[in-house]
Amino acid sequence: MGLTNLRFLPPLPILKEAFSGTLLLTKFFCCLHVTNQHLCTFALAQGPSMLPTLNLTGSLVLAERLSTRFEKVGKDDVVMIRSPEDPRKVVVKRIVGVEGDAVRHRVSRTSDNEEATVIVPKGHIWVEGDNKHNSRDSRHFGAVPYGLLEGRVFWVVS
Secondary structure, eight states: OTTTTOOOOOHHHHHHHHHHHHHHHHHHHHHHHHIIIIIEEEEEEOSSTTTTTSOSSOEEEEEESHHHHTTOOOTTOEEEEEOSSOTTOEEEEEEEEETTOEEEEESOSSOSSOEEEEEOOTTEEEEEOSSGGGOOSHHHHOOEEGGGEEEEEEEEOO
8 A cells, every 4th residue: 555655757757857967967078178178278287397486396287278279379488298208298398489599508417608509490499497407398308399289378376
């Protein structure tokens, strides 16, 4: 007698609600993915190369991707680049030269007198860390092609 009084919902409304929720969640993650890949992204920048601009223990940065897609970056912009030495890594550096610029840099870590001048080739940028004594940058791997630009940092969150 107790079991006959139980009312079961028909399966169709439950399936509709589950499908609706799944669709909403899918739309959200699609929007998140498109935003992250094409508009802006968060990244954690760690290490000593950008001291004092960024923290040694890690700074959360927000980078926009549109200016890098249209090659609208310039000197003194802090950018995220795909590492030319290890494509699995993204590094944060400052642009010190754009195509056509003559960039002077120290050749030897031991001597301040040994300098070289490099002309940045077309379609490339020259990047260096703010902490010149502790940074692997264009002085080690050369000019960076625009294709390795991942984003321009516009906000240091922490």
